Structure formats: C-alpha cells, structure tokens
Amino acid sequence: MNFTNSLVSLTLLSASLAQANLIAYWPFDDLSGEVAEDIIGGYNGILNGGTWLEPGKVGAGALEGAGGNEVLCPAEAISTTEDLTLAWWMIDNQSSWGTIMDKSFTDSTSGFDILVRPTGTEDSPLRFRIGGWQAYGGWGTECRLPAGAYEDGEWVHIVCVYDSATDTASIYVNGKLPENGTLNPKTGIAGEGGYCEGVNNTTAPLYLRGGKETFTGILDDVAMWDRALSPEEIATVFTSGPLAVERPAKELAITSFDLSEITDEFTLTWNSNIGELYAVKYSTDLINWDADLDDGILADEGDTTSRTFKLTDLDNPKSLYFRIEKQEE
Structure with missing residues (x-):
C-alpha cells in the first residue's frame, strides 16, 4: 500500500492550518492566463475578462477589472458560517454602484457582499452587507464606512471582519477602524434577534470581482480567514501582509x-x-x-x-x- 501522496498532502494541510486559519490567499501575481491562484487553500479563481497589471501594490501583479463577473471561485473557498475576515488592497475608480465580492444568492438569508458606492451618490463609499442580497435587513442597515473614509483612485487597504461571538461586523481602512455611529462597527446581525442566518452561504459560489453588480477598479492581495482577526492582527496584515499573522498558541491543529x-x-x-x-x-x-x-x-x-x-x-x-x-x- 503506497501512501506517499497522503503524507505529502497531510504536511501541506497542517501547514495551512498553522497559518492563523488563513483559508485562502490570492496574491494576483499570476500576470498571465485565465486562473488566479489561491496559494493557501487551492481554490483557484477562473478569470473572465480583466487585465493583469505589473507590478501590483504588493508583489508582482494586480488585476484590473473590465466590468464583469471576472473572478469566480468555488463555494468551498469559504466553509465557515461563523467568523470571517476578508482583506485586500484596491483602487476604487468605480463610477457607478458596484460589487467587489459576492457570496450569496438573491433570496438567501445568509451570505455576504462587498459593495462600493461612489462619492456623490451615497454617504458611504464601501459597505459590508451580511445576509444575502435581498434578505439582509433593509436598505441602509449594512455595516458601512463613513463618507470620505478613503480617496478614490488611490491604493487603499480594506479589512472586513465578522465576529459571531459578539455578532459584530467591522470595516478597517489602512489598519484602522473609521467609526460610523451604529454602522461601523455594526451589531445585531445574525445572533438572537438578528436579521440573517450567517455570514456565509456555503452553497453559493464566491465572486472575487462582480456577482450581482460589477467592479472596474484594481484588486490585489486578497486573503480570507475563518476567524475574526484582532485589531492588532489587522494592523499587521496592513503593514506586512497576510502571511505575517501568526497562529494563536492554542489554535486547534x-x-x-x-x-x-x-x-x-x-x-x-x-x-x-x-x-x-x-x-x-x-x-x-x-x-x-x-x-x-x-x-x-x-x-x-x-x-x-x-x-x-x-x-x-x-x-x-x-x-x-x-x-x-x-x-x-
């Protein structure tokens, strides 16, 4: 009985579990082809349009959008229905309403979307919508940044966090939390009395660009964890990248x-x-x-x-x- 492949697979899995529950990481350093490689979980994104740019904000490359559903990843890329952290660099040059990331169905009561709302049309440039596209609690209830939280057309680092223990969503900009009254941080989402059933729809595919709407900006260094990173860890991701966050001492592995x-x-x-x-x-x-x-x-x-x-x-x-x-x- 030959289990050489099994031993190699186990070694790789243990290494990924040890990296602070980093479940997926798309550096966008591919520079060519129709695949965006996930170097942690193997959930590669299939490209449909877009343009490779070099260099990126971090590393060799980045991906500029053309306004379509351009990076499609399998539903299994995110399996958690509890805690979640999303991080990425972007240049927001969107001229109309857009969706950066989407993992929900139109009528689902679970899932999430990352929405951009250009200056002049809304009082919030970016929103972290939890609970599906239509069944999330009503217009204006998303976790959202205050007006002027970042400059359009310039590189900015965004981190979205959902902590199920406190039923709280937060959006960080360049390592810091821009407070926005009851909307950032935002509580009362999926817990008792909340309006949805969780931060993730496990059967919905993951769009890293597009989904319900499109996004024409530039993305780089997209990473996801199946736990809520602390403010200190978020600052580390901003300054040193996703791989710099160490696993908690007692994390199960x-x-x-x-x-x-x-x-x-x-x-x-x-x-x-x-x-x-x-x-x-x-x-x-x-x-x-x-x-x-x-x-x-x-x-x-x-x-x-x-x-x-x-x-x-x-x-x-x-x-x-x-x-x-x-x-x-």
Whole structure:
C-alpha cells in the first residue's frame, strides 16, 4: 500500500492550518492566463475578462477589472458560517454602484457582499452587507464606512471582519477602524434577534470581482480567514501582509503524524484541552469532510491528544487529508 501522496498532502494541510486559519490567499501575481491562484487553500479563481497589471501594490501583479463577473471561485473557498475576515488592497475608480465580492444568492438569508458606492451618490463609499442580497435587513442597515473614509483612485487597504461571538461586523481602512455611529462597527446581525442566518452561504459560489453588480477598479492581495482577526492582527496584515499573522498558541491543529510500515497503522497527534471532545475527520479531495475515523474522543491529560488508526480501514485512496474538529458535549 503506497501512501506517499497522503503524507505529502497531510504536511501541506497542517501547514495551512498553522497559518492563523488563513483559508485562502490570492496574491494576483499570476500576470498571465485565465486562473488566479489561491496559494493557501487551492481554490483557484477562473478569470473572465480583466487585465493583469505589473507590478501590483504588493508583489508582482494586480488585476484590473473590465466590468464583469471576472473572478469566480468555488463555494468551498469559504466553509465557515461563523467568523470571517476578508482583506485586500484596491483602487476604487468605480463610477457607478458596484460589487467587489459576492457570496450569496438573491433570496438567501445568509451570505455576504462587498459593495462600493461612489462619492456623490451615497454617504458611504464601501459597505459590508451580511445576509444575502435581498434578505439582509433593509436598505441602509449594512455595516458601512463613513463618507470620505478613503480617496478614490488611490491604493487603499480594506479589512472586513465578522465576529459571531459578539455578532459584530467591522470595516478597517489602512489598519484602522473609521467609526460610523451604529454602522461601523455594526451589531445585531445574525445572533438572537438578528436579521440573517450567517455570514456565509456555503452553497453559493464566491465572486472575487462582480456577482450581482460589477467592479472596474484594481484588486490585489486578497486573503480570507475563518476567524475574526484582532485589531492588532489587522494592523499587521496592513503593514506586512497576510502571511505575517501568526497562529494563536492554542489554535486547534494536527501537530504530528506517525506511520508504521510494519503494522500499517498511523498515529495523529493534535493540541487539545483537558475535558474537551474531538472528532477525527478525513477527506480524499479537501471538499467533502463528512467521513470520520472516530468521534467523541475525550482529550488526553496534558496539552496534546493522540489516537492510532489503521490505513487498511480507509479503502486505499490515492490521497488522504485529515483534520480535527472540536465537538460540543
């Protein structure tokens, strides 16, 4: 039984989990072709129009829009329905209403959109709409920047954050939070009494450019995390880029993988907390994670937990990927 590919896949997955839950990162340094590579999660975007520019604000390139649905990524690029952070550099030269990012259906009660509203037509240049295109709570209720938060036609760094623990959305500009009354930060969105069912529609495709409307500006260095970054981490992303944010010390991750070629058994070890329950999930394609090796695993004494499994129980797939999930009691 040859599991060389499985071991390589596991190494790559563990590395991505360790990068502060950075789940996707499109540097836009491709410079040619019809694919925008996601160097973290592998959720490459398919281009339909647009122009590669070099250099970008960060790195070798950036992407200028032509006013269409230009970068389409699979729905699996964002799987979380709880916390989310989006970060990117852009030049906003949009002359009419536009959509930078879109991950919702028209009538859905979950999802998000990043909207631009040009100066002179609205009192907010950029909005973080949560809850689907039409079912988000009513016009003017989005998390939104105050007028004049950034200059059109110039590079600006934007970070949008949703924290499910506090049911709060926020938009940062160049590493700082421009307050806008009750609209930035914005609370009362998806929690008790809120108007939607979550920040993400897991079945809707992800448009990095376009969707319900179009965007003709320039984008660079788009990144996404499945947790709410802190203000300090957001400042780090602004000054040093997405890869500079370190993983929190106790973030759940696989820390070691040991394979016995004699017994065909392997042992997974992950960091854990005493008294908590865990499930060991596996996938053959990094998309479907429904299968589990074991669940209801009570954490071992100490800071880590280990469990041993047999490869022969997994039907000899070409590649295997593993992850650990915390379970509620």
